[in-house]
Amino acid sequence: MGFRKIASTLAVASALALPAGLAEAAGTVEVLHWWTSGGEAKAVGELKKAFEAQGGKWVDSPIAGGGGDAAMTALRARVVAGDPPTAVQLKGPGIQEWAEQGVLADVQDVAEQEKWDDKLPKVLAGIMKYDGNYVAAPVNIHRVDWIWANPAVLAKVGAQMPTTWDEFNATADKLKAAGITPLAHGGQPWQDATLFEVIALGVGGPEFYKKALVELDQDALSGDTMVKVFDQLRKLRGYVDPNFSGRDWNLATAMVMRGEAAFQIMGDWAKGEFLAAGKVPGKDFLCAAAPGKGFILNSDSLVFFKVSDKDEQEGQKVLASLTMSPDFQKSFNLAKGSIPANTTVPLDDFDECAKKSKEDLQQAIAADSLVPSMAHEMAVSRTVRGEFMDLVTNFFNSDMSSQDAAKNLAAAVKRGQQL
Amino acid sequence: MSASDGRGGAPGLGRRLEAWLPQIVVSPIFALSFFFVYCFIGWTIYISFTKSRMLPVYELAGLLQYERLWATPRWYVALENLFVFGGLFIVGCLVIGLVLAILLDQRIRAEGVLRTIYLYPMALSFIVTGTAWKWILNPGLGIERVAHGLGFENFKFDWLINPDMAIYTIVIAGIWQSSGYVMALFLAGLRSVDDEIIKAAAIDGAGPLRTYAGIVLPMLGPVFLSAIIILTHLAVKSFDLVIALTGGGPGYATDLPATFMYAYAFQRSELGMAAASAVMMLATIMAIMVPYLYSELRGGNR
Numbered sequence: 001m002g003f004r005k006i007a008s009t010l011a012v013a014s015a016l017a018l019p020a021g022l023a024e025a026a027g028t029v030e031v032l033h034w035w036t037s038g039g040e041a042k043a044v045g046e047l048k049k050a051f052e053a054q055g056g057k058w059v060d061s062p063i064a065g066g067g068g069d070a071a072m073t074a075l076r077a078r079v080v081a082g083d084p085p086t087a088v089q090l091k092g093p094g095i096q097e098w099a100e101q102g103v104l105a106d107v108q109d110v111a112e113q114e115k116w117d118d119k120l121p122k123v124l125a126g127i128m129k130y131d132g133n134y135v136a137a138p139v140n141i142h143r144v145d146w147i148w149a150n151p152a153v154l155a156k157v158g159a160q161m162p163t164t165w166d167e168f169n170a171t172a173d174k175l176k177a178a179g180i181t182p183l184a185h186g187g188q189p190w191q192d193a194t195l196f197e198v199i200a201l202g203v204g205g206p207e208f209y210k211k212a213l214v215e216l217d218q219d220a221l222s223g224d225t226m227v228k229v230f231d232q233l234r235k236l237r238g239y240v241d242p243n244f245s246g247r248d249w250n251l252a253t254a255m256v257m258r259g260e261a262a263f264q265i266m267g268d269w270a271k272g273e274f275l276a277a278g279k280v281p282g283k284d285f286l287c288a289a290a291p292g293k294g295f296i297l298n299s300d301s302l303v304f305f306k307v308s309d310k311d312e313q314e315g316q317k318v319l320a321s322l323t324m325s326p327d328f329q330k331s332f333n334l335a336k337g338s339i340p341a342n343t344t345v346p347l348d349d350f351d352e353c354a355k356k357s358k359e360d361l362q363q364a365i366a367a368d369s370l371v372p373s374m375a376h377e378m379a380v381s382r383t384v385r386g387e388f389m390d391l392v393t394n395f396f397n398s399d400m401s402s403q404d405a406a407k408n409l410a411a412a413v414k415r416g417q418q419l
Numbered sequence: 420m421s422a423s424d425g426r427g428g429a430p431g432l433g434r435r436l437e438a439w440l441p442q443i444v445v446s447p448i449f450a451l452s453f454f455f456v457y458c459f460i461g462w463t464i465y466i467s468f469t470k471s472r473m474l475p476v477y478e479l480a481g482l483l484q485y486e487r488l489w490a491t492p493r494w495y496v497a498l499e500n501l502f503v504f505g506g507l508f509i510v511g512c513l514v515i516g517l518v519l520a521i522l523l524d525q526r527i528r529a530e531g532v533l534r535t536i537y538l539y540p541m542a543l544s545f546i547v548t549g550t551a552w553k554w555i556l557n558p559g560l561g562i563e564r565v566a567h568g569l570g571f572e573n574f575k576f577d578w579l580i581n582p583d584m585a586i587y588t589i590v591i592a593g594i595w596q597s598s599g600y601v602m603a604l605f606l607a608g609l610r611s612v613d614d615e616i617i618k619a620a621a622i623d624g625a626g627p628l629r630t631y632a633g634i635v636l637p638m639l640g641p642v643f644l645s646a647i648i649i650l651t652h653l654a655v656k657s658f659d660l661v662i663a664l665t666g667g668g669p670g671y672a673t674d675l676p677a678t679f680m681y682a683y684a685f686q687r688s689e690l691g692m693a694a695a696s697a698v699m700m701l702a703t704i705m706a707i708m709v710p711y712l713y714s715e716l717r718g719g720n721r
Contacts, residue, residue, distance in 0.1 A: 069686050076474065097473050097688070187580075187669055243559040245580035245669045383472065386687035390493050390671060397582045397670035408492075418487055419470055419691075 026056030027315030031302070033089035034071045036064040037250070039272035043335035050328050056315055061085060079103050084305035086312045087319055090136070092127060092378040095303055099130035105306045105313075106133040107320040114324060119342045121361070123370050124299055127378065136303040137323040138341035140333050143357050144267040144296035144373045145198045148253070148274070149286040153180055153262045161288045165202055165232055168291060172239045175262050182239035184261035186247035187397070189389040193375035196392045198265055199232045202292025206369035209294065213374040216384065216417065222410035230395060230402035237396055256285065265290060267298055267376070271353055272337030287353035295364035298376040299341055387416035460701065467694035475690055484695040493671050494696065497679040500586050504593070504675065505654035511594040512650055513643070516601025521631060523602070524609045534606070537599040545596065549663025552592040553579070582672035585665055589657075589673060592664055597653060601646050608642035609635065644711070651707050655700060676700045
C-alpha cells in the first residue's frame with residue numbers, strides 16, 4: 001500500500017505537474033464510453049495512460065454500438081440497480097436529465113481550485129453545470145459546420161472552396177456535369193440532421209439558429225427562413241450519389257479521400273479519418289468552415305456519477321482534474337481531430353484546420369455566434385432531437401415540399417415538448 | 420392396530436407426493452414465466468400510462484402517451500408497413516410453401532435433398548438473411564451491378580434505397596427465409612392425407628387439380644390455421660430482419676412497430692411512448708390469438 005503511494009507520487013512528480021493534494025491517491029475509476037472507433041479509441045487510450053501514470057486503476061467499459069444507444073441502455077440498467085460507473089461519456093442536455101434524477105456527483109471543488117470558469121467557453125460551461133456546480137468535465141470541442149474537400153477533384157472543374165451556399169451550388173452543378181459526385185453523404189438520420197443544422201446556421205444566421213433549434217420558437221420553426229433552409233437541403237439531396245442510403249460517415253469521408261466525391265459536410269471527427277489515412281491537410285484535403293457566420297459546438301464530456309466507494313470518489317477527482325489538464329487535452333484532441341475544450345491550451349502542435357477552428361471559436365465567442373449542435377445532442381432533449389431527426393430525414397428521403405416541412409417541423413417539436 | 424396404521428400412512432404420503440410431483444416440478448418454471456412474462460407485461464402497461472422518459476416514473480398521466488403516439492406520423496408509417504409487410508409476407512409464404520409442398524409430394528427423386536435445401540434458410544438467423552440480402556439488393560454491389568456488368572446498362576433495381584419500395588425488399592427476404600418452413604408444415608399435412616381418398620377421387624375421374632382444390636386442400640384446414648398463426652406473429656414481432664436489411668431506412672420508411680418501439684425506448688429516451696406502442700402491438704397479437712385459442716379450446720372440448 002505504502003509502496004504504491006510512493007510510486008504514484010513519484011510518477012506524478014516526475015511526469016505531470018498536477019496539484020499535489022489530488023495526486024497522492026489516484027484511486028479507481030470505471031469509465032463507460034463508446035469511443036471505440038480507430039481515432040477515438042486511441043484518444044481515450046491517452047486518458048487511460050495518463051490516469052495510470054498517476055498510479056490509479058482504470059477499469060475500461062467500452063460499449064460499442066448505435067452511437068451510444070447501447071451504452072445508454074447499459075447505463076440505465078446500472079443506475080437503476082444502484083451500481084453506476086464512476087464516469088460516463090455523456091453530453092448536452094442529457095447531463096441535465098441525469099442530474100435531475102439526483103444521481104450525479106459534483107466536482108465543483110476541483111473546478112474552483114483549477115478555475116474552470118476561466119478556461120471554458122461560457123456556452124460550454126453552462127452545459128457542464130447543474131445548479132451552478134460542475135458535474136461534468138469536457139474533453140474537447142468539435143466543430144460541426146465544416147466542409148471537407150478533395151483539392152484534386154476541385155481542380156478538375158477549376159473550382160475553389162465555396163464561401164457562400166450559392167457558390168457551393170454552382171460548384172456542385174459543375175461537378176455533377178463532369179460526372180463527379182459533388183457531396184459525399186451517408187443517409188443516416190443524424191447525418192441528415194447534421195446537414196440540416198449546418199444549413200440552418202449558414203442560411204439563417206446564428207440568431208435564427210438559436211431561436212429555432214435551441215429555444216424551439218414556433219414562429220421561427222415554421223417561418224420563411226426555415227422554408228429557405230429546407231430549400232437548400234433539397235438542393236443538397238440532388239448532389240449525393242444514389243447509394244447514400246444507410247452509409248456510415250467514415251465511408252463517406254473515404255469517398256472524398258479517394259476522389260470519388262468532392263465535398264463532405266461533417267464535423268471535424270472527419271479530420272481524424274483523413275489523418276489516420278496519412279493525408280496532409282492543405283495538400284491532400286482541404287478544410288473550410290461551411291458557408292455562414294458562426295460556430296456549431298459539439299463537445300464530448302465525462303460525467304461523474306454518485307459512487308459510494310471512497311477509492312472511486314478519489315479517482316473521480318483525479319479524473320476530473322486530469323481531464324481538464326493541458327497535457328491530456330492536447331494528446332486526446334491530437335488523436336481525435338477536435339480542439340481542446342480548455343481554451344488556455346496552446347495549439348502549437350496542431351494542424352492548420354485545428355488552428356482555424358480555434359480562431360473561429362474565439363471570434364464566435366466574441367460575436368456571440370457560438371451555438372450548440374442540435375444534431376449532436378448539445379442543444380435540445382433527446383425527445384425533441386428525435387422529432388427533428390424524424391422530420392428532416394423524412395424530408396430528405398421523400399418529395400415533401402419545404403413549406404410542408406417547416407409546418408410539420410413546428411408541429412413535431414411541439415409534440416416532443418409535451419412531456 | 421397402531422403399527423398397521425403407521426405402515427398405511429407412509430405409502431399414503433408417498434402417493435400424495437406422487438400426485439403432486441408434476442405440479443412441484445412445474446411450479447418454479449411457472450413462477451419464473453409468470454414473473455418475467457406476465458408481470459412485465461403488466462409493468463409495461465402501467466408505464467404506458469405515465470410520463471416516463473429516460474427512467475421509469477410511476478405517477479399516472481392518463482392517456483397522454485397514447486394521444487402522442489397516435490399523433491406521430493412515424494407511427495402511421497410503422498403501422499402501414501406492418502399491414503403491407505404482414506399481408507404480403509403471409510400470403511407469399513403460404514402460396515410458395517404450398518406449391519413447393521405439392522410439387523415435393525409427387526414422389527420425386529432426391530426429395531430428401533430438395534426438402535433440406537428449401538428448409539435450410541430457416542436455420543439462418545434473420546440477421547444473416549438481412550445482411551446477405553442487403554448486399555444482394557444494394558444497387559452498387561448486387562443484382563444491379565451484375566446486370567450492368569453483363570451489359571444491361573439501363574437495368575435498374577434500387578428498391579433498397581427507394582423509400583416507396585424498400586418495404587418490399589423486407590417482404591422478399593422474409594419470404595425467402597420462411598417459405599421453406601411453411602412448405603415443411605404443408606408437406607407433413609399432405610402426407611397425413613389418406614391415400615385411399617385420393618385413389619377414390621382418381622377412380623371417380625377427378626384430375627390432379629380437382630383432387631387438390633376440392634379434396635386435399637380443404638383437409639389441410641388446420642395446417643393453414645397453424646401456418647397463418649405462426650407467420651402472423653413472425654410478422655408482428657419482426658425486428659432483426661429490418662435492422663439488418665435497411666436499419667429502418669431510408670429515413671424511417673421501413674419502420675415496423677417493433678423497430679419503432681426500440682427507437683423510442685432506447686434511442687429517444689421515451690419509455691412511456693415506447694410502452695404505449697408495445698401495448699398496441701400486444702393488442703394486435705391478442706386480436707388474432709384470442710379467437711384462435713378460443714376455437715382451439717372449444718375444439719378440444721368437442
